[in-house]
Structures are given as structure tokens and as C-alpha cells.
Amino acid sequence: MSALLPGTATLGVLGGGQLGRMFVHAAQAMGYRCIVLDPDADSPAGAVAEKHIKADYLDSLGLAQLARDCDAITTEFENVPAVALETLANMRVVAPSGAAVAVCQDRAVEKAHFEAAGVPCAPHAVITNDIELAAVDPSLLPGILKTSRMGYDGKGQVRVSTPAELAAAWADLKRVPCVLEQLLPLRRELSVLVARGADGQVVNWPVQQNLHRGGILAVTEVPAPDVPAEVDRLAVAAARQVADALNYVGVLCIEFFWLTDGRLVVNEMAPRPHNSGHWTMNGCNVSQFELQVRALAGLPLPEPRQHSASVMLNLLGDLWFSEAGGPTPPAWDRVLALPGTHLHLYGKSDARHGRKMGHLNITADSPEAAHAVAQQAAAMLG
Ligand code: ADP
Ligand code: MG
DSSP: OOOOOTTTOEEEEEOOSHHHHHHHHHHHHTTOEEEEEOSOTTOTTTTTSSEEEOOOTTOHHHHHHHHHHOSEEEESSTTSOHHHHHHHHTTSEESSOHHHHHHHHBHHHHHHHHHHTTOOBOOEEEESSHHHHHTOOGGGOSEEEEESBSOOTTTTEEEEOSHHHHHHHHHHTTTOOEEEEEOOOEEEEEEEEEEEOTTSOEEEOOOEEEEEETTEEEEEEESOTTOOHHHHHHHHHHHHHHHHHTTOOEEEEEEEEEETTSOEEEEEEESSOOGGGTTHHHHBSSOHHHHHHHHHHTOOOOOOOBOSEEEEEEEEGGGGGSSSSSOOOOOHHHHTTSTTEEEEEOOOSSOOTTOEEEEEEEEESSHHHHHHHHHHHHHHHO
């Protein structure tokens, strides 16, 4: 395909959350027009796009309008029905493909893909019926039972220690298809973002270290402290292998567990820019959103180069409730007085507990300096 040139082409996004919003910002900065399809009248991406089609993801009229008015279309979340992407792909350039997104939508299929690509993942068993439940190898316990589909931010997961707890947990999850994973001793959680073009060119950002609280990403640090060169090399090689094996086009994030015994196993992947890559907006010469735009448009992909040590703090709605009474925004004027702080808010009007409202990127000349400012900012945010 020939490249869709900035200044003339229109790019479409399925999904109107914050990832779509930051994609739209990056695309508009380059001169593309953007159209967002999302059912929510109040969507963060719909509010900044040139046009917001308020329709369901399976609404054929909405999809037809998106296809008619856009030259290429992407998605900003993995639970968009893969058939919507496939429908659009009959008419327009679509990246990532419905087939690649479908792999990421189902943990069982995803794990089979990792194994086929030669990348180790956690020991696990797929549970879809009583026979598979009874056949579970006891060595997988203690483990985490996860619904195969629709899980995110730790939702749809139950820790189980015995076969009886496993059976009860599966009943609680309404016996939907699940994956039981062995509970692994984690040293750290890492992730790697790659961008891959339709011509097979792959570039990657440096290995990121992620800290989760309550199943939700809280802090990302880059460079990842204390990661040995060999682990770093393995993580990048695995991410590239997974992207190649999917014939993937666009930005893909692979999450890893680095275990206490030093081994590296892949956890899961996301077929889109990722929360752990938000630091690239300020700490790198090219952001994950810019390369998502370029990959979709068929433009060259420059090799990302980190220019600043970076820490990203996720800003959840809880911060709006740190004092008694109704929601009040944090004291941004104080936080932004700290050196190297860059605020990104997603334009969500109502703060709620656990809701991702924005993120704060901190850049500095050294990881120690970035870390020190992050601690000050976190203390101010309460
Ligand atoms: P989600 O799709 O909700 O992000 P994950 O599979 O990434 O689900 O699990 C959420 C978090 O739970 C992980 O980031 C990790 O902290 C913990 N976790 C998940 N699986 C395991 C495991 N097999 N062993 C230990 N911890 C795990
Ligand atoms: Mg995860």
C-alpha cells in the first residue's frame, strides 16, 4: 500500500477512551483528520476528534459511515468485536487486524500463540467444562483463575489454593471459559512496546518496569532498574517474535513477569498503545501514539530513542477524594512546580474510584532524580 499522507487523509478510531484521545492528538499534530466511533456521547476521544460517530461497535450504519469517511482505521481497545474490524477491513486499511485482536481477546488463544511463537508463559490449564476442571494438575495450585475473555485491571480473577476452592471460584465466575495459571513468585513486572509496519519493519522502546496496585497499573519506570542485560535482551527478542508471528501492524505491548529465580515469562499482550508506554510522550523522541499513527498510515517507523529518565504515575479518580467531602481536583499548581513534570488529563468530567483520569510523566537527567521527583509528587497527591 502507498502511504496515507498527512494533510490529506482521515484516520478512524474504534473506541473513544483516553488511548483513542491521545492517538487523535498525535494524528492531528501531524495534520490528519480523525473520526472516532464510540457509543458514549461523553467520550474522551470523541470530544477532540473532528467527528464523533455515536454508534455501537456492531451498528452497521455507523461502521459504514466510518468506512466511507476514513482512509484507514484502528482500534484503541482490545474488546472491540473482532468482526467489526473484519467488516471494516473489506472496505479500508485496518490495523491491527481483526485476527490479531481476536488472539488478544482470549487468554487461552493468546497463551497458545505465545507457545507457538516459542515464548514461555506461565504454566496453565484451560477450563471450559467439568472434565477439564477435574483434570487440572495439582501442581498448578496455588494459582489464579482468570476468565478467558473480557478481563482487565485485575477484574475477573480469583486466587485459589485447593481443588475445592478452584471449583467454587469457577462456579462463582458462572462457569465461563477460564484459564488457571500457576501463581508465580514475581520479582518485577516488565513490559515492552513494539511498533511493526505492514512491510515487517519492527522497532521497540526500551524495557519498562511496572508496579500495579489492586490490579491496576500505578507506576512505570524507564529505564527498568536493576534488569540484567540478558533479561533485557530476552524481553525485547520475545516481544518482536510475538509481533512477527502475528504478522502484526501497529503498536503492540507485551507484559512480562520477571521471576525471583531470574526466569522471564510472558504474561499477556495488548493490541494497541498501552498505559505502561505513556512515558514515551515526554521521555522519548517519538511517542507510542505517533508510531501508531505512522504504522496505520504506512509511514516509516523511526527507532525510538529515550532522551530522559522517566517515571509515569497513573492518576486514578481516588486522588480527587483524598479529603473529606465532594470530589476536588488535586493541587496541580503545586505538583507542576516540581521539575520535569508533565500532566496529561483525559477530559473525564466525573472522578470515580479506580477510574483512570490521567497520568503524570516525570522526566530527569538520571533515574535517581526522576525517582526523587516522583516521590515528592506522589506525596503531594496524597
Ligand atoms: P489484567 O488483564 O487484569 O491486567 P493480568 O493477567 O495482567 O490481568 O493480571 C493482573 C496482575 O495480577 C498482574 O499484573 C500481576 O501483578 C498479577 N498476576 C497475574 N497472573 C499472575 C501469576 N500467574 N502469578 C503471579 N501474579 C500474577
Ligand atoms: Mg495485565
